[in-house]
Amino acid sequence: MNRNGVINELRFNDMLCKTYKENKTCFVQFVNSVPHRLNASTIQSLSLSLKLKHDSRHVNDLISAVLNRGVKDLCIKSSKIIDIDMHSLLKSPNLEKLVLYMDGLVIRVPTIFCLPSLTVLDLFRITLTCDPSNRLQNLNLNLPVLRTYEAHDCTWLKFMDVTFEVPLLEVLSIKHTRLLKFSELRTKIKFRATRLTQFTYDSYMLEDTFSLELDPSSANITSVNIHPRKFEGENVHTTALLAYKLLKQFHSNMERVEFKRSAILYLVKDSLVTDSLKFEMLSYLELEHVRGEILLMFFKWTPFLKTLILQVLINFEEELLDSQLVPPCFESNLQEVHFGRLNGDEHEMRFLKYVLENALVLETAKVSQNFESIAADSVDDTSSQKKMKVVKSPKAQI
Secondary structure, three states, X not given: OOOOOEEOOEEEEHHHOOOHHHHHHHHHHHHHHXXXXXXXXXXXXXXXXXXXXXXXXXXXXXXXXXXXXXXXXXXXXXXXXXXXXXXXXXXXXXXXXXXXXXXXXXXXXXXXXXXXXXXXXXXXXXXXXOOOOOOOEEEEEEOOOOOEEEEEOOEEOOEEEEEEEOOOOOEEEEEOOOOOOHHHHOOEEEEEXXXXXXXXEEEOOOOOOEEEEOOOOOOOOOEEEEEEOOOOOOOHHHHHHHHHHHHHOOOOOOOEEEEOOHHHHHHHHHHHHHHOOOOOOOOEEEEEEEEHHHHHHHXXXXXXXXXXXXXXXXXXXXXXXXXXXXXXXXXHOOOEEEEOOOOOOHHXXXXXXXXXXXXXXXXXXXXXXXXXXXXXXXXXXXHHHHOEEEEOOOOOOO
16 A cells, blocks of 8 residues: 555455365455455455355455445456356446456346446456347447457357447457357447457357448558357358458558468459459468468568468469569568478478579578478578578467
8 A cells, every 4th residue: 555545456366275264264354354444545456366166245345345446457367157246347437457257257237338447358258148138139338448358258148239339449359269159159249449450350250240340541450360260050151251351351551460261261262363452561471271372362462571471381383483473572571481380292392492582582481390401402592591490399380
């Protein structure tokens, strides 16, 4: 506590207690001490790490006590289900950061609410729903100063549309790494974010379930990470089309792209050719599995590409080689190429040689240790061989 009666942080970790009984006693004492000992003190931050089962009433009493003292940063991580009173949280005008990591927690929220000071919202394995009703509801979240929103394995139930009004949002991350029921994926999620800088979508691609309203004049996208996840009953062509549309939305001003399952882009090759996009700001590109034809399209679209991370090259046919069609980035910008999984196949040798011979400012081509001798034999001149750098532990995502 400082001289102004402000407590910077309160922490409680129930694993620090030696026995289960001691744990329960310590937690109750901790909860009871907050309102009685702190008097009119202001609390900046509360962090709870709970591995064991605790009475939800005690947790809510503690939350209520710190909210009444103007807490700004609230972090609750629990491996057990706790019934949290969200109405008090959603009425807090001072809350700036809310982190909830609770596997299986179901939160009931009103259809309209505003957290005027919230800048960070981080949710993990939480189901958000509304009061019992026979009809689907629409939810509008007004978060006027939110900068970061991260949701990992979170679902929305009994909502038809969920709209995030987030004019200052900079970081948006949505991930689904566990299997979900089809009914858990039907809610339409919309973000109205005009100043986005970092975007991650590691989830399932379904029509009319996710939309992003950007303002190209104010958005400055530094990083885009797209991972279209597989799911039972998936229409792969639809997945490819939706993933491409998402990528296309950022094409004019993004600087860094990571695209998993990039092999599916071949299914929408005609759209790629027709649109002929220009990623004029892109300097870093990471692709997982990709065909040579699609890879050359990316080269053509990215005149300022400096770094290429290529995990698996599916093919690279000889007819793709044309000395008169060397991509612009090869002439003045491409400096570093990382190869992930390489087997020494003929098409891999062909592409490696193509890069080493045509990338005029290339400084390094990183290959795995067991591929060193094969790679060296694939190029004739010493200068090209010097550009190759051996890495013992390539980050190959297979």
